Amino acid sequence: MTGTAPQPATSSATAALPAGPRRRTAWRVTFLALRRTLLPFVALVAVWWAVKAVFGLGVSVLPSPAQAVRSVGPLIRSGVLVDYTTQSLERIALGGAIGIAVGTPIGLLLGSNRLVSMTFRPLLNTMQGLSGIAWLPLVNGWLGFGSRTVLVVILYTVTFPVAFNTMVGVQTLPIAYSNALRTMGAGRFYLFTHVWLPGALPSILLGARLGLAYGWRALIAAEMVLNAGGLGYLLFQSGGARNTPVIVFEMILMGVIWVFIDRALLRPIEQQTVVRWGMEQR
Amino acid sequence: MRGAVSTADTKIVADGLHFAYRSQEREPVVALTDVSFEVRAGELLCVVGPSGCGKSSLISLIAGLARPQQGRVLVNGRTVRGPGADRGVVFQELGLMPWRTVNGNIGQGLEIARVPRARRDEVVARFVAMIGLGGFEERYPHELSGGMKQRVALARTLAADPTVMLMDEPFAAVDAQTRVTLQKDLLRISMQTGKTIVLVTHSVEEAAFLGDRVMVMTRRPGRVKEIIDVPIPREERDYDALAHDEPFNALRVEITNSVRAELW
Numbered sequence: 001m002t003g004t005a006p007q008p009a010t011s012s013a014t015a016a017l018p019a020g021p022r023r024r025t026a027w028r029v030t031f032l033a034l035r036r037t038l039l040p041f042v043a044l045v046a047v048w049w050a051v052k053a054v055f056g057l058g059v060s061v062l063p064s065p066a067q068a069v070r071s072v073g074p075l076i077r078s079g080v081l082v083d084y085t086t087q088s089l090e091r092i093a094l095g096g097a098i099g100i101a102v103g104t105p106i107g108l109l110l111g112s113n114r115l116v117s118m119t120f121r122p123l124l125n126t127m128q129g130l131s132g133i134a135w136l137p138l139v140n141g142w143l144g145f146g147s148r149t150v151l152v153v154i155l156y157t158v159t160f161p162v163a164f165n166t167m168v169g170v171q172t173l174p175i176a177y178s179n180a181l182r183t184m185g186a187g188r189f190y191l192f193t194h195v196w197l198p199g200a201l202p203s204i205l206l207g208a209r210l211g212l213a214y215g216w217r218a219l220i221a222a223e224m225v226l227n228a229g230g231l232g233y234l235l236f237q238s239g240g241a242r243n244t245p246v247i248v249f250e251m252i253l254m255g256v257i258w259v260f261i262d263r264a265l266l267r268p269i270e271q272q273t274v275v276r277w278g279m280e281q282r
Numbered sequence: 283m284r285g286a287v288s289t290a291d292t293k294i295v296a297d298g299l300h301f302a303y304r305s306q307e308r309e310p311v312v313a314l315t316d317v318s319f320e321v322r323a324g325e326l327l328c329v330v331g332p333s334g335c336g337k338s339s340l341i342s343l344i345a346g347l348a349r350p351q352q353g354r355v356l357v358n359g360r361t362v363r364g365p366g367a368d369r370g371v372v373f374q375e376l377g378l379m380p381w382r383t384v385n386g387n388i389g390q391g392l393e394i395a396r397v398p399r400a401r402r403d404e405v406v407a408r409f410v411a412m413i414g415l416g417g418f419e420e421r422y423p424h425e426l427s428g429g430m431k432q433r434v435a436l437a438r439t440l441a442a443d444p445t446v447m448l449m450d451e452p453f454a455a456v457d458a459q460t461r462v463t464l465q466k467d468l469l470r471i472s473m474q475t476g477k478t479i480v481l482v483t484h485s486v487e488e489a490a491f492l493g494d495r496v497m498v499m500t501r502r503p504g505r506v507k508e509i510i511d512v513p514i515p516r517e518e519r520d521y522d523a524l525a526h527d528e529p530f531n532a533l534r535v536e537i538t539n540s541v542r543a544e545l546w
C-alpha cells in the first residue's frame with residue numbers, strides 16, 4: 001500500500017499558526033463563552049433586585065441579593081454550612097456511585113436480551129413514574145430517621161434512569177460491532193465487556209447525569225423531611241425561622257453544587273471517552 | 283485452466299440454501315432460495331447481482347451469523363452452526379469499534395484468540411505498515427477518512443488470519459484511486475496467503491478484475507443465475523493491460539448483460 005498518502009479526516013489548520021495570535025484567540029473565545037454563560041444569570045439577579053425594589057418587598061418576603069450573600073458569614077463561622085454541605089455531598093456521592101454501579105449491569109443485562117427486556121420494561125417504566133420520595137414513609141418505617149433512609153431514596157432515584165438508559169443504549173447499538181467480534185471468535189462475556197459496555201457509555205453517562213440530577217433533588221427533599229442533617233435539613237430549619245436570606249442563599253448553593261458535579265465529574269469523563277471516540281450525541 | 287486452484291479441493295459448499303427474514307409484524311421476506319454452489323480452496327469467488335438480491339444475506343449464512351431455514355453451508359466439510367474465527371468477514375458497515383484506536387482495532391482478533399501481547403504488537407505493526415497507516419496507530423476511527431477506515435477493517439480481518447475471508451462490498455466507500463490500490467493489494471495478499479475469498483460487489487468491473495470466477499445472482503429472491511470463469515492468472519491482472527484484452531472485455535460485457543437482465 002504505497003500508492004496513496006494517508007490524510008487525516010480532520011485537518012488541524014490552527015496547528016500551523018504561530019503561538020502568539022493563537023493564544024490570544026483562545027483567550028478571547030474563553031472570554032466570550034464566559035460572558036455568554038453569565039449573561040442570563042446577571043439578568044436573573046437584576047430582575048430579582050427590580051422586583052424587590054418595585055414592589056417594596058421586605059426581607060421577610062424576599063431578601064435582596066446582597067442580604068442573601070451576607071447571610072453566609074454566620075453560617076460559615078458556626079461551621080454549620082460546611083458540616084451540612086459535606087454531609088449532603090457524601091450522601092449524593094455514595095448513593096450516586098452505588099446507583100450507577102447497580103444500574104449499569106442491570107441495564108446491560110436488559111439490553112442484551114430481548115426476552116428479558118420485554119418482560120421487565122413495563123415494570124421499569126412504571127417505577128420511573130414513582131419518585132424516590134414516595135418511598136420515604138415506607139423506608140422510614142424500616143430504617144428510621146437517618147442517613148440510611150436518605151441513601152436508599154437516592155439509590156432508588158439514581159438506579160432506574162441509569163438502568164433504563166443503559167438498556168436503550170445497548171439496544172440501539174449497531175449490530176455490526178458484535179457481529180464483527182463474533183466472527184473473530186468472541187463469546188458473550190467478551191461482547192458484554194468490549195461492545196455493550198463501551199458502546200452504551202454515551203447512554204450510561206446520560207443516565208448518570210439524569211440520575212444524579214434527580215438524586216440531588218430527592219436528597220434535598222428527603223433531608224427536609226427526615227431531620228437527619230444535610231442541606232435539605234438546613235433549608236427546612238431556615239424556613240421554620242423565616243430566615244429568608246439563608247433560604248435563598250441555600251437555593252443558590254444547591255444549583256452551584258450541581259453545576260460543579262456536572263462540570264468537575266461528568267464532563268471530564270465524557271471528554272475522555274465519548275467525545276474522544278467521536279460518539280457524542282448531539 | 284486455473285493453475286493455482288484447479289488441483290485444490292473444495293473449501294465451501296452451499297447446499298440448497300433457503301433463507302427468509304421473518305418478523306411478527308410483516309410477511310417474511312425471502313432473501314435467498316435454492317442457492318447451491320462450491321468454492322475451491324484458495325479461490326477468489328466474486329458475487330454480483332442487483333441490489334437487494336441477498337448478497338449480504340449469503341455472506342451472513344456462510345459466516346454463521348444467520349441460519350438458513352433450508353439447506354446448509356459446509357466449510358472444510360463441516361456444517362456451519364455459528365460464527366467462528368476460521369471465517370473472517372469484512373462488513374459493508376465495517377463495524378470498527380469507535381472506542382478503539384487503529385492498533386486496538388487491528389489487534390482485536392488476536393486479543394480474542396489470547397495471543398500474547400508481544401506477538402500481537404508485532405503482527406499489528408506489520409499490518410499497519412501493509413495498509414500504509416504508519417503514524418495513525420493511536421488515532422480513533424472517527425479521525426480517519428473513509429478509505430483509511432476501510433483499510434483498517436481489511437487489516438483487522440487479515441490479522442486474525444482466517445482461512446476463509448468473506449468480503450461484503452469492501453471497496454464501495456473509497457475513492458477510485460484507493461479502490462484500485464486496494465484491489466491490487468487484495469490480489470497480492472490472496473496469492474501470498476492462499477486464502478479462500480468470497481467477495482460481494484455491485485461492480486461488474488471489480489468482479490471481473492478480481493475473480494477467478496464470477497457468480498451472478500438473480501433478483502430477489504436470490505438464486506444462482508450462472509457462474510462465469512475468468513481464465514486469467516492473478517499475476518497477469520492489471521487494469522492497463524486488461525483494458526485492451528479482447529477476451530477479457532468480452533467477458534465483462536457478458537457479465538454486465540447477465541446482471542442487467544436482472545434489473546427491473
Ligand SMILES: Nc1ncnc2c1ncn2[C@@H]1O[C@H](COP(=O)(O)OP(=O)(O)O)[C@@H](O)[C@H]1O
Pocket residue numbers: 303304311312313332333334335336337338339340502
Ligand atoms: N433485517 C432484515 N429484515 C427484513 N428484511 C431484510 C433484512 N435485511 C435484509 N432484508 C431484505 O432481504 C433482501 C436481501 O437483503 P441483502 O442480503 O442485504 O441484499 P444485498 O446485499 O444483495 O443488497 C432485501 O430485499 C432486503 O430488503
Ligand SMILES: [Mg+2]
Pocket residue numbers: 337338339374450
Ligand atoms: Mg448488501
